[in-house]
Amino acid sequence: MPRLGSRHGTSPFIWCAAIICAIISVAVIIGGIVIFVGYMVIHPRVPIISVSDAHLNLLKYDIVGVLQTEIRIVIRAENDNAKAHALFDKTEFKLIYEGKTIAYLRQDEFEVNKERSVYSEYTVQSYPIPLNPTMMQAIDYAVKQDVITFELKGGSKTRWRVGPLGSVKFDCSLSCDLRFRPSDHSYIPSPCTSAHKH
Template sequence: MPKTRLFPQRRPNLLVWCFAFICAIIAVIVIIAGIIVFVGYLAIRPKVPLLYVHAARLDDVVYDQAGLLSVRLIIIIKAENHNQKAHVSFYNTRLTLQYHGLSIAALVADPFEVKKNTSQELNYVVESSPIPLGTQEQRMTQQSLQKGVMPFFLKGNSRTRWRIGRSLGSVKFWLHIKCYMWLPMNSTVVYPSCSASSH
């Protein structure tokens, strides 16, 4: 008659119990931290800051028969912070002003801070050196001179950072500006409607 051998039942290793206990503690900490961040987010309701062209003006245009163009512009960039409970820092702000695809000026800004629920203006005076134009650009410039309006394009990026509370960490975004500006040659102030995005 076959015999059945009974082996003694092995008890779980103490190290396994310790590892399971530590994993449980870590899981609880992660869940609690997630709840705190979520509640803080709902309480503060952070909003992405804005950076856009508020106003622009073409003050002077010099164009000669050799195809050299010089311009003088005033451009006002506005930074807005609609957060009720957080200051916002702007840094790595660099914009490029173009005329028919030609880069004529770089607009940069030192890091600056916008207090909660306020705005700040960056005023740029752009005086370009003589810009040599190609044949196509010369033709388009002559057409613009006849119409009394000149086209400019401003594009660039800025980095933002602000804190959500004192212990919930910081939020960072890239802001992107793309702005087409048709500026009259009679020094009329224009308020462009520009596209802006963030990520």
């Protein structure tokens, strides 16, 4: 008589692996639901960065065509959320004149509490900047018109701290003009807020 082939059951190791995978899958699904529900309940607003104040401390250029500046800029980090703290990280801005980057503004990670604002003051001094003929004409014109314009570009990585519910990340970015009067070095206020401001 022919022998029947023996039948082997599923290995206990495979059963354990399947059970563990199922448990992990359920945990991930539940975690996602909890984070989603928590977000809908807390519904935090996107943090905002803006220029609060500025001052042209120094504006110096000579007939050789070398420009030196020193500008004080106050950046406001605003957290309108009533139920969540906000963390700002990798905060960096570039100060630009006539398309040329003349200085960088950087800050380490910091936290803004619920419904609070933090003001950060930067005093940036540019290195001596050689001016080409076009830039010389631009600065001469600015002095005659008594308005000189610099560009400020950059931003910060932000995230909400919502306890055990996890965190949500956003980019807050600025791209605006800073205008000053060379005659008295005063700042001409104008809206300069992050793209997420509504």
